[in-house]
Amino acid sequence: MQKTLELNPNFWFAHMFASSAYIEKGMFPEAIAEARKARELSGVSTQPIALLGYALAKSGKQAEARAEIEGLLKLSTERYVPPYSIAFIYNGLDERDKALAWLERGYEQRDPKMVFLKVESKWNNLRDDPRFQDLFRRVGFTQ
Structure with a gap:
């Protein structure tokens, strides 16, 4: 990832993947910085916003994570926001019921991001x- 960012420091997708990798390693300050950079560079994508909210939630910055949810909800009054993105942040906040409710919306709306549930x-x-397993099956995945 570093090589990609050296070659093209404005490639927002690489910043997003770097953020995700830092989250997996528990390196939350780095994850947050990379997600913020991805959000800044991406323009209109909700993916970096969701990732930033998740990283903030996992780092204990719950108020900031909730602010990202509020931002997505406000944005949804102007354009489509994938329910998956909102569910992602709620999952980071360990709010299982809300995460699953938003995933249900994603299923109902045929949110293309639902394919990422598998991987x-x-x-x-x-x-x-069991609710996730049921949704997983309805999306079309097997265990």
Whole structure:
């Protein structure tokens, strides 16, 4: 990832993946910095906003994470915001019921980001929940 960022420091997607990697390592200040950079560079994508909210939540900055949710909800009055993105932040806040409710909305709206439920490790905390398993099956995945 570092090589990619050296070659193109304005490639927001690389900053997003760097943030995700830092989250997995528990390096939250770095994850937050990379997610903020991705958000700044991405323009209109909600992915870096969701990742930033998740990183803030996991680092204990719950008020800031909730502010990212509020920002997405406000943005949703102007344009489509994937429910997956809002669920992602609620999951970071360990608000299981709200995360699952937003994932249900994602399913109902056919949110294309729902495909990431299968591979995104940040959903691992929900994999044993029967509601998640039911949703997982309805999306079309097998265990």
